[in-house]
Structures are given as structure tokens and as C-alpha cells.
Amino acid sequence: MRKVFYIFFAFILFSFPAIPAHGDEPLAEKGIIDLRESVGNKFIVKLNGEWEFYWSRMLGPKDFQSDNPPVPDIYGQVPSYWTSYKTASLKPTGTGFATYRLRVLLPPGFRNSMAFDMPVFDSSYEVYIDGNKMDRNGIPDVTENKTEPYYEKRLIRFSPDSDTIEIVLNVSNFHHRKGGFWMPMRAGTLNEIQKSVAFNRAVDWASMSFLLAFSLLFLFFFFIFKRDKQTAFFSVGTAGLALRPLFTSNFLIHNIMSVSWDWIIKWEYIVFCTILTAWYWFTLYQYRSRCFRIITIGVTVILVLAAVITIVFPVRIFSYMTFIIHPLLIILFATALFESLKGILKRNIVDFFYFLTCTMLALAAVNDVRIALGNQAFFSGYILTQAIVVFVFIQAVLILYKWVKAYSEKEKLQLEYEYLNRHLEQIVDERTQEINARKEEIEEQNAKIALQNKKLSETIQLRNKVFSVIAHDLRSPVVNILYMLNLLKEEEYRDKYNTFADASIQYSQQVINLLENMLVWGRGQEDKIKYSPGKHDLADIILTNLSIFRETADKKAIKINFTQIGNSKAFFDKDLMDIIVRNLLSNAMKYTPRGGRVSILLKDMSMTREGTFLRFCDNGIGIPEDKQKELFTSAGIESTPGTENEKGTGLGLKLCYELVKINGGTMNVESTEGEGTCFTITLPDSSDVNG
Numbered sequence: 001m002r003k004v005f006y007i008f009f010a011f012i013l014f015s016f017p018a019i020p021a022h023g024d025e026p027l028a029e030k031g032i033i034d035l036r037e038s039v040g041n042k043f044i045v046k047l048n049g050e051w052e053f054y055w056s057r058m059l060g061p062k063d064f065q066s067d068n069p070p071v072p073d074i075y076g077q078v079p080s081y082w083t084s085y086k087t088a089s090l091k092p093t094g095t096g097f098a099t100y101r102l103r104v105l106l107p108p109g110f111r112n113s114m115a116f117d118m119p120v121f122d123s124s125y126e127v128y129i130d131g132n133k134m135d136r137n138g139i140p141d142v143t144e145n146k147t148e149p150y151y152e153k154r155l156i157r158f159s160p161d162s163d164t165i166e167i168v169l170n171v172s173n174f175h176h177r178k179g180g181f182w183m184p185m186r187a188g189t190l191n192e193i194q195k196s197v198a199f200n201r202a203v204d205w206a207s208m209s210f211l212l213a214f215s216l217l218f219l220f221f222f223f224i225f226k227r228d229k230q231t232a233f234f235s236v237g238t239a240g241l242a243l244r245p246l247f248t249s250n251f252l253i254h255n256i257m258s259v260s261w262d263w264i265i266k267w268e269y270i271v272f273c274t275i276l277t278a279w280y281w282f283t284l285y286q287y288r289s290r291c292f293r294i295i296t297i298g299v300t301v302i303l304v305l306a307a308v309i310t311i312v313f314p315v316r317i318f319s320y321m322t323f324i325i326h327p328l329l330i331i332l333f334a335t336a337l338f339e340s341l342k343g344i345l346k347r348n349i350v351d352f353f354y355f356l357t358c359t360m361l362a363l364a365a366v367n368d369v370r371i372a373l374g375n376q377a378f379f380s381g382y383i384l385t386q387a388i389v390v391f392v393f394i395q396a397v398l399i400l401y402k403w404v405k406a407y408s409e410k411e412k413l414q415l416e417y418e419y420l421n422r423h424l425e426q427i428v429d430e431r432t433q434e435i436n437a438r439k440e441e442i443e444e445q446n447a448k449i450a451l452q453n454k455k456l457s458e459t460i461q462l463r464n465k466v467f468s469v470i471a472h473d474l475r476s477p478v479v480n481i482l483y484m485l486n487l488l489k490e491e492e493y494r495d496k497y498n499t500f501a502d503a504s505i506q507y508s509q510q511v512i513n514l515l516e517n518m519l520v521w522g523r524g525q526e527d528k529i530k531y532s533p534g535k536h537d538l539a540d541i542i543l544t545n546l547s548i549f550r551e552t553a554d555k556k557a558i559k560i561n562f563t564q565i566g567n568s569k570a571f572f573d574k575d576l577m578d579i580i581v582r583n584l585l586s587n588a589m590k591y592t593p594r595g596g597r598v599s600i601l602l603k604d605m606s607m608t609r610e611g612t613f614l615r616f617c618d619n620g621i622g623i624p625e626d627k628q629k630e631l632f633t634s635a636g637i638e639s640t641p642g643t644e645n646e647k648g649t650g651l652g653l654k655l656c657y658e659l660v661k662i663n664g665g666t667m668n669v670e671s672t673e674g675e676g677t678c679f680t681i682t683l684p685d686s687s688d689v690n691g
Contacts, residue, residue: 123149237278566604
């Protein structure tokens with residue numbers, strides 16, 4: 001137990017890049033932030049502290065250059081909503097408009113290129129720097145009709161021409177419950193700000209890929225074992241956590257499509273309600289408390305109603321639901337911590353880790369909230385995203401641990417069952433001596449029981465092998481994604497953002513392809529593969545998959561030759577044939593050495609009623625003769641590494657063989673070690689199939 005705790009603590013420690021926070025960052029005082037003694041040629045600083053605040057006044061730079069400049073109503077603390085600025089004479093409401101102003105004192109002679117990392121404001125703003133209008137988010141105005149809200153992270157480039165910078169912000173809000181600053185604005189040298197923004201976006205995309213991969217993995221587990229509903233709720237909750245960065249923080253949704261301001265917030269609330277609902281049910285199946293079941297059902301009803309209200313009503317109304325959602329989140333954490341503490345007292349290792357991960361997630365949330373409000377926190381940067389990734393990873397490990405433990409108990413029960421069977425046979429033999437008339441019937445029953453035991457034992461062994469392959473082959477891409485995330489935290493690797501992002505996408509695609517093959521295999525084990533044949537263009541499927549593997553072929557300098565003779569249309573199930581072609585192409589790429597070649601021949605032989613002929617050939621490592629005989633029919637699962645140590649499950653060729661049979665065709669292999677391999681598929685003529 002102590003060794004496991006040390007391993008877990010080390011994993012948590014090295015998962016966060018942040019350095020413990022220091023309380024020596026400069027803060028604005030009376031509308032002025034002094035950077036003269038606190039920054040060098042490279043820096044990033046939050047412009048937190050006391051800004052000049054002018055309520056219900058939309059002022060421009062010229063207003064402050066007059067002989068009688070306006071006097072601020074208050075020096076408001078930033079970041080915070082302006083409703084917190086209430087005094088005896090000033091009572092800002094949630095909706096309205098205001099002006100913020102700050103002067104930045106730079107070191108003497110500092111003229112390096114700078115940038116401002118602009119957060120989003122509730123709910124629109126425009127910014128002036130040294131008298132020039134630099135940017136805006138939405139359209140701020142003094143009336144609701146003329147104001148247009150918008151959310152998008154912006155980066156402003158700026159070159160100072162003096163030692164003092166004047167920042168004037170006009171902010172208006174008529175569409176949200178509260179208005180003003182709620183995230184810090186950052187300033188710094190251009191290169192440092194750009195690297196920081198790129199790093200934050202890379203972390204969000206990599207985290208999304210990681211979480212979506214785990215979501216699909218456990219959705220697959222649920223499909224093959226639907227009795228374990230905890231995996232389904234884990235998959236839904238993880239998918240929600242993966243999608244959340246699209247509508248928060250860097251608002252990555254703008255990189256995919258154009259979404260209006262109100263629907264960004266609506267989707268944020270809907271996704272959050274989905275996450276909270278899924279984790280309530282996940283916790284319920286974790287502890288199965290009758291009281292918590294009633295709470296979970298009630299919370300589900302509340303969150304469904306909250307989602308409906310979010311869709312129907314405007315943001316200004318449904319944003320008040322945070323007063324309901326946040327207490328529900330606290331109840332969930334409190335319940336999880338309480339139940340896990342009870343399990344710890346019973347020496348349950350799963351509850352021990354569950355308690356630690358929930359505590360870690362809560363502390364990370366508190367850390368990020370304090371940073372957003374400009375207060376000193378445990379770490380100098382935001383860590384909630386990394387904490388969520390670690391939390392999901394640990395939960396996934398715990399679920400897999402429970403599965404392995406369950407299968408171990410099942411094997412133990414199987415041994416006990418076989419032991420009882422042996423004694424049962426002895427009893428039957430003794431009774432057979434007494435009742436000869438029933439001897440034949442009893443022997444038949446014993447034969448059936450033995451056959452069922454053999455099938456059950458083979459099924460358990462095969463599924464254990466499959467899950468072992470899954471755990472092994474998923475570990476490599478997941479570890480690689482985590483490794484690249486950690487590298488991106490290091491200064492010297494940040495210029496490799498595009499390389500790491502491309503690699504993360506490739507590893508995620510590898511996980512998705514694995515899961516797709518496993519899902520089809522799982523359906524095949526239960527005879528649930530859907531077969532919908534029709535007349536389709538086989539060349540289109542081949543060309544589509546060639547485009548998918550084009551990058552892999554280029555990396556290994558593999559030449560691909562596709563030859564078509566005659567008509568390319570044939571009678572088959574389009575989805576199943578797509579899986580067949582993709583797996584055969586994947587195998588050809590995997591086992592062909594760098595600089596090799598892959599040839600594809602598609603030939604129409606319908607004139608001789610021989611159907612359609614499809615052949616994939618490569619000059620790769622080949623297949624030993626003794627393995628060719630059992631390549632498609634062996635009950636075992638064996639995976640051979642590719643020429644560059646590419647991984648696989650060993651299911652691809654068996655899956656292709658079964659899918660070709662479903663399509664009424666045949667599949668053969670010809671191979672010579674060291675020279676290459678050819679797979680030949682013959683699809684029947686449509687008249688033969690219909691006949």
C-alpha cells in the first residue's frame with residue numbers, strides 16, 4: 001500500500017508544470033502599474049490591481065487629455081465583476097456600461113515589441129492604447145439595442161513609443177447577469193506572449209484528444225459489456241470534459257465554426273449539466289447508496305430542466321442557474337469524499353485513490369479561481385486542465401483495475417465450478433450403477449456440460465487476451481501524448497508546437513482505428529454485424545483510404561501503385577468493405593520497409609461471371625509459411641511489430657477474413673519471407689449473391 005501511494009504521489013507531482021506561486025508580481029495602485037523595476041527584456045505580467053473605473057460613462061482617450069479630465073468613481077479591483085464596486089455613492093448594476101483606465105510605466109527606453117493577451121469581457125469591449133483604437137470584441141454601446149456581445153480571445157500587438165502606456169477600455173453589458181472583468185489581462189513582450197498563447201492552445205487540444213480517446217475506449221467497453229453502466233457514464237462525463245475547452249478559456253470553437261455569443265454560453269452550460277449528470281450517476285454506481293440514488297435522480301431532473309431553460313431563455317436569465325449548479329457540484333464532491341473516506345477505513349485501495357483524485361481536482365479548481373481573481377494561489381499558472389486529465393486517467397485505471405479483479409474472481413468461480421462438476425460426475429456414476437435405465441440420458445447431459453465448460457473456458461481466455469492487447473496497445477499512444485504535453489511545458493520545446501500537435505492527432509487516430517476494429521470484432525463475437533449490400537464503387541473506397549495513408553507512405557518513402565481494369569463497381573456492403581481495405585492498407589504500410597512499394601489491382605471479371613478481383617501486394621518482410629496456414633482461422637491473437645516497430649492488435653486480418661465471408665467472397669494469401677505478401681479478395685457477381 002505504501003509503495004502504491006509513493007508511485008501515485010510521484011505521478012501527480014510530475015503532471016503539473018506550474019511552479020509554486022510567488023506573491024511578488026506587480027499590482028496596479030490608483031490606476032497605475034509600475035513595471036520599471038520588475039521586468040526585463042522578456043516578460044509576461046498580469047495587469048491586476050486597481051484600475052480607474054467610470055460607471056455609466058463611455059469615455060475615450062481625448063476625454064482624458066482635456067484641461068478638466070474626468071475623475072474616477074472608484075479604483076476598482078481587477079479582475080472582478082463591477083457589481084463588487086458598490087459604495088455608499090456608487091451602486092453599479094449587473095447590466096450597464098463603464099470605462100476602465102490604466103497607465104503602465106515601462107523601464108526607461110524600453111521599445112521592444114509588446115503584446116496584450118486580451119480576455120473576454122461580459123459582454124463586449126473596445127480597447128484604446130496610447131489614444132489609438134486597437135481592437136474590440138463585439139460592439140459596446142450605451143444601449144442594449146446597439147450593443148452586440150461576443151466572446152473571443154484576442155491578441156493585440158503594440159510597439160511603445162514612450163515610457164508610459166495608457167490603456168482605456170470601454171465595456172458594456174446588457175445581455176449577461178454581470179459585467180466587467182472576470183479574467184486577468186496580460187501584457188508582455190511579443191514573443192513571450194505568443195509562445196504562452198500557443199502553449200495554452202496546444203495543451204487544450206492535446207487534452208481534448210486524450211479525453212476523447214478515453215471516452216471512446218470506455219464506450220467500447222460498455223458496448224461489449226452492457227451490464228457495467230458505470231463505464232457508459234464515465235464515457236459521457238469524459239466526453240463532456242473533452243468538449244468543454246471549445247466553449248471556455250481559449251474558445252477553440254472559433255477554430256472550427258462560427259458560433260454566436262449566446263450559443264457559446266448555452267453550449268457551455270449544457271455541456272456542464274451533462275458532465276455533472278454523468279458524474280453523479282458514475283458516483284452512484286461506484287458506491288450504490290440508496291439515499292444517494294434518490295439524490296441522483298432528483299439532481300438529474302433538475303439538470304435536465306436547467307438544460308431546457310438554457311435553450312429556451314436568454315443568457316441574462318439562465319445564467320442565474322449557477323446558484324443551483326454550483327451547490328450541486330459541492331454536494332457531489334462532498335459525497336464522493338465522504339464515501340471514499342468510509343472505504344479507506346475499510347482498507348479499500350480504490351477508495352483511497354478516488355479520495356486523492358477528488359481532493360486534487362478540488363484544489364486545482366480553487367487554485368484557478370484564485371488566480372482568475374488575482375489572488376495568490378498554490379501554483380503560478382492555471383492547472384485545472386492538467387488536473388482533469390490526471391483525474392480521468394486515474395479513474396480509467398481504477399475502472400480497469402476493477403475489471404481485472406472481476407475477471408480474476410470469475411476465473412476463481414470457474415475453478416470452483418469445475419471442481420463441483422468433477423464431484424457431480426462421481427455422484428452420477430454412483431447413481432448410474434443403481435439406475436441403469438437413465439444411464440444414456442445422464443451421459444448426454446455430462447457431454448453437454450463438458451462442451452459448455454470448454455466453450456466458456458475458451459471464451460474467457462480469448463477475452464482476457466483481447467483486454468490484455470487493448471491495455472498494451474493503448475498505453476503507447478496515450479503515454480506518447482502525455483510525454484509531448486510534458487515536453488511542451490519546457491521552454492526549449494515550445495517552438496515544436498506544430499510537430500507535437502500533428503503527432504498527438506496521429507496517436508489519437510491510432511487509438512480511434514484500434515477501437516473501431518475492436519468494436520466490429522466485438523459485434524462479430526455476438527453475431528451482430530449489420531450487412532447491407534448494394535452496388536458501390538470499389539475504386540472510390542480504395543482512393544479514399546489511400547488519401548488517409550498518404551502521410552504514412554510519404555514518411556516511409558513507400559511507393560503506391562493502383563491499377564484498375566474494367567468497371568470498378570461491385571456488389572458489397574460499403575461500410576464493411578471500407579474496414580477491409582483500410583486494414584489491408586494499414587498492414588501493407590506497417591510491414592513494408594522504408595523505400596518499399598505497395599501495389600493494388602482492381603479487376604472486373606463479371607463478363608466471365610467470376611465477380612470482382614482485388615489484390616494488395618507489398619515487398620515487405622513476408623509471412624512465415626507455418627503461420628500462413630492458420631493466419632485467418634487460428635483462435636489465438638498474435639501481433640507482429642511493423643518494420644519501424646508499429647503496433648497492432650492481431651485482429652485486423654481475422655476481421656478482414658470474416659467480413660469478406662459476410663460479403664459472400666473469398667480471401668487468400670500468398671507470401672514469401674523477405675520478399676513480400678499478396679492478399680487476394682474475390683467478390684461474387686451480384687446475380688450470384690441474389691441467387
